[in-house]
Amino acid sequence: MINTVKIGTRGSKLALSQTQQITDQLSAVGGFEAEIVPIKTDGDVLTGPLSQMGGTGVFAVELRTAVLDSRVDVAVHSLKDLPTAAVPGLTLAAVPQRVDARDALCARDGLKLAELPHGATVGTGSPRRAAQLLAARPDLAIVDIRGNVDTRLARVPGLPGNPVTDLVPGKTGDLDAVVLAAAGLTRIGRLDTVTEFLSSEVMLPAPGQGALALECRTADASLTGILGQSLAAVDHQDTRLAITAERALLARLEAGCSAPVGAFAYRKGSMLYLEAVVASLDGARTMRVKKATDGLSNVGATLLGIELAEELLADGAGDLADLAGSAQ
Numbered sequence: 001m002i003n004t005v006k007i008g009t010r011g012s013k014l015a016l017s018q019t020q021q022i023t024d025q026l027s028a029v030g031g032f033e034a035e036i037v038p039i040k041t042d043g044d045v046l047t048g049p050l051s052q053m054g055g056t057g058v059f060a061v062e063l064r065t066a067v068l069d070s071r072v073d074v075a076v077h078s079l080k081d082l083p084t085a086a087v088p089g090l091t092l093a094a095v096p097q098r099v100d101a102r103d104a105l106c107a108r109d110g111l112k113l114a115e116l117p118h119g120a121t122v123g124t125g126s127p128r129r130a131a132q133l134l135a136a137r138p139d140l141a142i143v144d145i146r147g148n149v150d151t152r153l154a155r156v157p158g159l160p161g162n163p164v165t166d167l168v169p170g171k172t173g174d175l176d177a178v179v180l181a182a183a184g185l186t187r188i189g190r191l192d193t194v195t196e197f198l199s200s201e202v203m204l205p206a207p208g209q210g211a212l213a214l215e216c217r218t219a220d221a222s223l224t225g226i227l228g229q230s231l232a233a234v235d236h237q238d239t240r241l242a243i244t245a246e247r248a249l250l251a252r253l254e255a256g257c258s259a260p261v262g263a264f265a266y267r268k269g270s271m272l273y274l275e276a277v278v279a280s281l282d283g284a285r286t287m288r289v290k291k292a293t294d295g296l297s298n299v300g301a302t303l304l305g306i307e308l309a310e311e312l313l314a315d316g317a318g319d320l321a322d323l324a325g326s327a328q
């Protein structure tokens with residue numbers, strides 16, 4: 001029997017803030033004490049372009065190991081950073097309600113995407129974002145950036161909340177815009193930097209973007225235990241359906257987290273819709289598909305994802321993009 005529930009998370013400001021919120025909910029529902037335990041992950045330690053670090057799940061592996069080792073009882077992940085392959089001994093016990101899944105443009109001088117000057121510099125480390133930006137605006141100069149959300153925002157001069165800094169190439173104030181997930185900006189209280197929320201016609205988010213994943217040891221997921229019950233209470237069925245479809249598509253494409261693949265699913269009435277895009281890295285060629293199912297179950301959602309992936313593969317998505325997402 002667990003007395004104090006240990007909740008593992010990455011140590012970034014974003015991770016700590018989202019973990020604090022969900023921990024408050026969990027302990028309120030379960031009536032137990034909870035302690036947040038920051039775990040250092042490879043993704044925090046390694047430097048270099050994220051898209052070249054190879055492999056999937058740099059952020060997730062250490063957290064998962066900590067749960068398996070019983071250093072913590074629950075891991076809180078950003079769902080989009082969680083590899084699709086199941087890990088024996090771990091259960092995805094809760095997927096809380098998703099927040100805004102969109103990507104957001106944070107540009108200087110209040111500019112929107114269409115208003116950026118010809119050849120403007122836009123920072124992102126994500127091939128998915130780069131490809132879709134270039135599909136909309138082939139003239140843009142995409143700059144590979146990484147670091148935490150505040151570090152990325154600091155690259156754009158004059159954004160609300162940025163520290164007052166000079167232009168330092170490669171560091172501060174040197175880009176016209178950056179693109180980040182609206183969810184992350186909300187969670188650290190910096191949504192006021194957004195100059196445009198990118199619509200799904202322009203940019204489909206990463207599978208799972210805006211959602212969290214709570215993993216625990218399979219033995220503790222049982223609904224007879226207080227932890228399993230509390231996790232079940234924060235699970236959100238529509239979000240789980242959506243992310244199940246998105247992740248099934250990603251898995252069937254055998255695409256890594258840095259592949260130029262976007263996907264977004266949502267329930268409307270009695271139907272579950274799934275939209276997806278696969279793009280060449282230069283944005284010159286994109287394939288977009290959409291499909292719906294009335295099978296509102298995890299099996300129905302999984303089949304939807306698989307079927308849409310197979311449509312993309314039959315249309316040649318594998319030739320369009322390096323889906324394994326290794327070298328750029």
Ligand SMILES: NCc1[nH]cc(CCC(=O)O)c1CC(=O)O
Pocket residue numbers: 078079080081179180181182183184185208209210211
């Ligand atoms: N890969 C980094 C990452 N992982 C989760 C988020 C925040 C958004 C979310 O929870 O989906 C971010 C930052 C970003 O993409 O801007």
